Amino acid sequence: MEVAFFDTSALVKRYHVERGTALVDDLMKQYVVAISELAIVELTSALNRRYLSGHITRSKLEWVLERFYLDLEDYVIVPLTSDTLSLATTLVLKHGLKTLDSLQLASALKIKDDLSLFVTFDERLKKAAEKENLKVAP
Numbered sequence: 001m002e003v004a005f006f007d008t009s010a011l012v013k014r015y016h017v018e019r020g021t022a023l024v025d026d027l028m029k030q031y032v033v034a035i036s037e038l039a040i041v042e043l044t045s046a047l048n049r050r051y052l053s054g055h056i057t058r059s060k061l062e063w064v065l066e067r068f069y070l071d072l073e074d075y076v077i078v079p080l081t082s083d084t085l086s087l088a089t090t091l092v093l094k095h096g097l098k099t100l101d102s103l104q105l106a107s108a109l110k111i112k113d114d115l116s117l118f119v120t121f122d123e124r125l126k127k128a129a130e131k132e133n134l135k136v137a138p
């Protein structure tokens with residue numbers, strides 16, 4: 001099975017129903033899911049912000065996080081290493097990316113030889129990934 005890397009803008013749609021959820025669900029059925037180690041913290045933060053803003057209840061937050069943490073066993077998790085940080089720094093300067101976006105892209109590039117698809121809903125990150133010769137969805 002081919003590998004698709006999901007940044008947090010895509011991954012969150014798996015755990016919180018919003019525009020793009022159906023596409024993400026379909027892609028996750030077709031590919032082995034790879035994420036950056038960073039996405040664990042980013043997704044937890046994104047969902048907690050939804051709870052703090054009143055968009056989801058505490059029980060929903062706890063249920064969704066439990067589901068996510070269980071799903072991690074099935075995901076390929078790309079570790080954040082000093083090489084990843086170095087590459088991310090280069091990507092910041094090359095593409096004008098924000099810190100976390102550069103870390104996401106650097107993580108994907110670390111597994112580029114095994115990667116079939118990069119999934120993001122962030123337009124700037126999408127353009128940078130395309131310039132790095134990654135196939136991007138949506």
